[in-house]
Structure formats: C-alpha cells, structure tokens
Amino acid sequence: MIPLSPPLIRLIEHLSSHGIKPVLVGGFVRDTFTGHLTHDIDIELYGVTSIESLETLLTPFGKLGLYGKSFGVLKLSYGEYSIDFSPPRTESKHGFGHKGFEMVWFNSLDFTEAARRRDFTINAIGYDPLTQTLLDPFGGVDDLKNKRLRCVDPHTFVDDPLRVLRAVQFAARYELTCDQELLVLCRKMIAEGAFDELPKERIFEEFKKLLLQSTHPSIGMELLREMGGLRFFAPLDRFEDTPQERTSHPEGSVWIHTLMAIDTMASMRTGEWQKDMALLLAVLLHDIGKPDTTIIENGILNAPKHAGMGVEIAQVWLNRITEDKALVARILPLIRYHGQPRKLYQAKANDREILNLSTHVCIDDLILVAKADFFGRAFNGEKPKRYEAGEWLRERADALGVLFEPPSPLLMGRDLIGLGLTPSEKFKTILENAYNAQLDQEFNTHDQALKWLNFCLKSDKL
Template sequence: MYPSVLANLAPENWPFSLEWLPQPAYMVGGAVRDAILGRKREYWDLDFIIPSDAVKVARAIAHHYQAGFVLLDSERQIARVVFPDATADFAQQEGQSLETDLHRRDFTINAIAYNPHTQKIIDPLHGCDDIQLSLLRMISPSNLADDPLRLLRAYRQAAQLGFNIEPNTQNTIRALASHISQVAAERVRVEIGYLLASSQGTPWITKAGEDGLLAPFFQNATSKSFDKLATVDTVATLVTENWPQLGVELQHYVRDTVKTTWLGLAKLACLVHPEPTTAENELQELTYSRAEVRAITTALKLFPQLKLADTVREQYFLFQEAGIVFTATILLALVYDNLVEPMSGTNPFGVYAPLISRYLNPDDLVAHPTQLVSGKDIMIALNIPPSPVVGQLLTEIGVAQAEGKVSTPQEAIDLAREIITNS
C-alpha cells in the first residue's frame, strides 16, 4: 500500500516546496486518508502539524509564494495559506508529542500522519486498518463531546467515503446526540449541505435524523419528510433520463456564491415546514442565504399550483413568478404527487410534462416571454404618465403575446390602447 500512497503525497505535487517545512513536520487528516484510499483530488486541501512556530511558517510560505494568508485561530496557532489550486493549513502541535495530538482527533482514519522528510506513515490508532475495513471508528467519546459537530460529521464522511460507522461509535453518537444543539447553526448547515448534495448522502442524513441529530434544527421534519428525500433522488433520476438538460440544471448552484444545488435545495425544502412563512423562519435561523430562503419559499408556494395551471394565462404568471426556481419547483411537485405510488405508465409525468417542455424551450413565449414594447413606448404612444397602469399594460401584452394574440410592437400598442379605452 505505502509506495503508491507516498507517491500521491509526494512534495513535488504540493503548491510549495518541502524546504519551507521545518523538521519535524507532519501532514495529517483528509489528504493522508484519501491518499491511502487512492482518491484523487483536483483541489489540494492540506493539513500540517508543526511542533512550534506554525503561524510563522505559514506566513513565510504565503509571503514567498505571494499567496493568501488567513489567521484562523491565534490562540491555538492555526493559519491557512491559500493558493490558486490548493489550501494548506498549519497548526501548532497539541500536547507534547505527535501521538498526543493524533489522540485528540475525531476518527481513527483521520488520525494518520505522514512525515514528508522521512516518508514515513505514523498510525498509532490503526486508522489504516479501519480504512481497509471501510469503517469510521471514533477515537474516544470525549473527543466527540468536545466538538459535537463531529457527531454529524461522521454521517457526512461515511456518505462521502462509502464507509460504515462502527457499532460502538454509532451508539456513542446516539447517546451524545443532544450535544449537537451546542453547535453554531452555520457549522451544522455546511455538513447538511454535503449530505444533501448527492444521493449517497440521502440514507445518511435520514439516519442522522433518526438518531436525533437534526431535531434541534428541523423541528417540523418527520419520518415522512425523510422519505421524501429518497423520492427526490428517484424523481431526479427519472427527470434526467427524460430531459437531460433539466438534469444538468439540477446540479447547478443556486448562485455562484451559494454552493447549494437545485437538487439539494429541493431536498432541503422537504425538511422544513411546507408553509412558506414558517419555512422562511426555520431557514433564517439556520443562517441560509437570502437567495436560498427565497428560492425555497417560492418553490413551496408554487409547486401545488403547477398541476392546476391549465390555461396559458395561468402558466404565464407561474413561470414569471418561478423564474429559475422552476427547476426545484417542478421537482417538488413531482415528489409530492408520487409519494404513495411510484411513477409508472407511458407518461409518468402527467400534466407536468408540457410545463417542463415549455421551460426547456428558450423560444416558448409562455415560459420565456420577450418584450415587444417598453413602458416608455407605451407612455409615448398613448400619452400617459408613469404609473402602475403602465406595468399592468405590459403584463397584459405579455399574456396576449403568449396566447398568440399579438406579435408585433404595433399590435401591442393597439392592445394597450384598447385596454385603456375600455377601462
């Protein structure tokens, strides 16, 4: 195992030269674990333990390579150097020895060290054995209690690695579950985000819910709520098979600055209260961004209306209100409609299929209207002042265009004049 592991960890692959690390110095954590697993990383996320002057070492490396420098914890002497394609964290060794430091970590698979100067693997807690067994094993109950986020992190790492949680560790997590309420909401939100991001996380976030780790944060979630998460995955797969473009959109982030996908957002909507205002309060307490809160509340409000929108006018207003949130909205509508019986038949999507087709067609004037005239055009042509009436006229023109009643600027102006005359 070790030759290939050492090759994966070789300093030649680092964003900085080995000569900048004092002796001794050790790489620890996820990078070592993933190297042993043979997992490739596009983005290096390195962690180093240094017996002394960790921040000084980090600052010197950042200065030499003109990289970003962040002091993460002045008391514990932890700093981060940010490179274009990597981050490297440097932490002061806790305790009198490396082994003492490793014994303070969360799980054995994360308590393996690599000395790049000697190319030696240090594994006092037999984490390599647990990697071979695909097991997540705690180092001690007190370590989990010291930072209760580790309780939830066990489920996230099990999902990401395809591991199981060792039975004694699982029992300890259940016993300590109430401690999770001590953790800041934003830290919990990050772990939940990982679990919602893919189908691999679904059984584990469900397990976390069953074990009492989510109750303080999702007070309205029930066993049915977690059942819906699996249904989201099933429906998303079917949607992707029938409309690959929509499947691609489900994997897009809500925004570039918000690392939640539309698929993850639809799952999150299943865990909050279905009433939008109540859901908004829950999400705000969990420190979700304004964009995420708005998207979820919009989807919750609109999805019950989708199958009732049988006229062009109704569909026009739905698409206008939904915008890009349609991706999550249609997924929720399909999920709630198919909880009891699996989707089947020649057209399992029923009344939703035409709506999906409209949304995916950029030339469809119901889902993607184009403006024939501007508000200024209307005010000049009809000699009317700025007022809400202008907006109402533009809306009626948009609906008429979607219905095929107008198609030119002149026809739009004529319609506006007729509406003003008859009002």
C-alpha cells in the same frame, strides 16, 4: 506511499532543509484511500520556532494568510493547492459552543498525541512524506476499508457539538456505518442540547456538505434520525409518523418518500452549487406541510393544500439554518408549485397557464424538483422510464421562451410617456394590466402591444 506532485515535493524538501518536519494530515490523506481528489491540504509542522520564521520560509511559494493567532494556522495559495500549515497542538474545552476551545502548541508533541484531538479515526491518518510512512495510530485506514465511522477519543469528542453533524455528513459522503459507541455519544450530546450551541452558519455548512457531496444524502438524514436529532429540525421528526396513500406512495411514510426523493435529486445535481443546494433543500422540504394537512377522505389518505401550507413552515425552518435570503426565496416557490407539472400536464394546460407559472417560479428548477418527487418513491408495477409531465412542460416552456425566466414586459413606462402620458401612480396599474394581457397572449410583439395600449386608452379600458 502516497504520490505527490513535483510542486508539493519541492515545498516539502524546502521545509525539511530548514529543520522542519512536515506531516500531511486530514482529508488529503483520507481521500487518497477513498479515490476522492482534493487540492485542499493540511500539513502539521514539527520543529517550527515561530510563525514569523515560517512566514519567511513560505513567502516565496505564494500568497499567505494568517488566521487565528491562537491556532497559529498559515494558509498558502500555492498553484492549484490551498494548504493549511499548523503546529501540532492539543485542545481543551473552556467555553460554550463550537469555538469554546483553548489551543496549546507543542512543537515536540508526537503524532499520536497530536492526532488524538481529531474527531474521527478516518481524519486522524497522517503521512510522513520524507520517510514515505503512513501514520495511523487509531486504525483509520481499516475503518475506511470496513466502511465504519468511529471517533478517536470518546472523552474529547463530546467537547465539540459540531461533530454530531460532521458524523452525519461523513457517514453519507463515504457511506459509512456509525459505530455503536459513537452513536450513543451523539445521542447523549443531542439530548443534552448540543445543537443549541451551534450558530446557524455552521449548521448550514454541514448540511451543504451532506447534500452536495453525497451520492445518497439519505444515509446522513437517516443517521440523524437514529441519533434523535430530527427534533431540532422539526417538523422533520413528524415525517415518519405521517402516512401516505398506498396507491400513489407504496413506499409508505412521508419520511421514506423524502429520503428516496433527495437521493433521486442528488443523482441529478448540475454542479452549480447554489442551484443544487436550492433544489436539494426544496426536495427535502417539499412535503413539510403534510404532517399538518394529512386527512382521510372517503377512506383515502390525502393532504390537501399541503404545498401552500408548507411554504410558511419551510420558511421558518430555513431561517433557522441560513441567512441567505436569495436562497430561501428560490426554494419557497419550488415547494408551493412542486405539484404543478403533473396537474398542468393532466389538464393539458394552455400557454397562458404556463406563462403565468413562469412568473412565480423557475420552470427548469421546478421540473427537476417534480421529477425527484415523481421518481423518489416505490411503484405498483414497473417503474416508469420517463417523467412525461416534466418532458411535456419543458418542451412547452422552452417553446414559449420561459423555461428559465418569465417573459420580459413588452410595454414599459417609456412607451406610456411616448404616447403623451404624464408619469403618475396610474402607470403601475396600466403596466400591470398590460403585462397580464401579454400573458393572456392578447399581443405578442411590441407593435401589437402599442396598438393594444392605444385601443385601451381610447376606449378608457385602463
């Protein structure tokens, strides 16, 4: 028996009183067995005569939206719940890509046949709330208990290329082992160009679930490697063959280090998805320049300038999976400067260097990425309990007021006009010089800035 809230019971009883049999399906049922809480519910409705009659029945419960006439799906916002209502249906592939399907309604279809169209057995579990009966024709509950990911029907699974990436993120989120038959299917689909059919926004959504909802995203990334899928996300496919110096990276290759680092970053997620997505992608890609820069110098492995070179490579990589320019702009500086906390700490950098760094990257984000990089490895000897470079930089940046953003300019164009200067192209140069002087701490207040400006104008130093 799956416990339901009183509002859901009222809705179900209302539908039943009008001759409609509701069956709860998908993630809500699955997550009952995994301990995950969700307010997104899918309900299949048996006995619906028309969308219009269903709309009439549901309107008193909240805001309705119809999407996909061929799908016949009604979305209801009902209190804290977001509920999708749909009739039982089958799907058949008739075109290219993730959306190339023809939907056929069968209101009298039994649950087993309706569930056959689903991707994985763990998603093909249903619950009849009227009889309080679990419907599990494909053994999804046992698969959850045994930590196993299996497809429902291998013949129809291959019709949807997105299912490969869904396998990756489900394996990571629920820490499942991919069934051998499913692994072979996914390898075949990838080899035949499955990812080429997918729009970038769909790829991004699956990466988003993988990175934001997994305790160990490495499970999904390693499965993607086993499937042969890293070639599509090159140069990630070269990480495994890129060695690192054992003194600093006893764990081995760039691939192993990257997996350890993204798991470390996942343990530090903030709960703000845009920030977490930027941090996790930055960690995933922070060494993307190493395959092209790793050399042996005096018998020691090194990857000089890999951070700088990695920025351009990462930008191309990110542009293949997202159109979110703000996200990309947030990630790239984190890749470029991910080694700076350690370098500045070792050099006991002055305030000017920290102030300058804040103009290029969010230092708070940078410290988290660098911390994941630091702890995302093996250690020769006892593992450190603290990331001293990050603690030092956080304290210094916080004291300077630049932990989250650079200092605001103390001098503005209105100050120049106030001194009798006429607006011109020279304003930009004067203000840039003034800001650099501010970063050099030649002045720290607005009054000091005006004195500095007067002096420079009189001595013609601008």
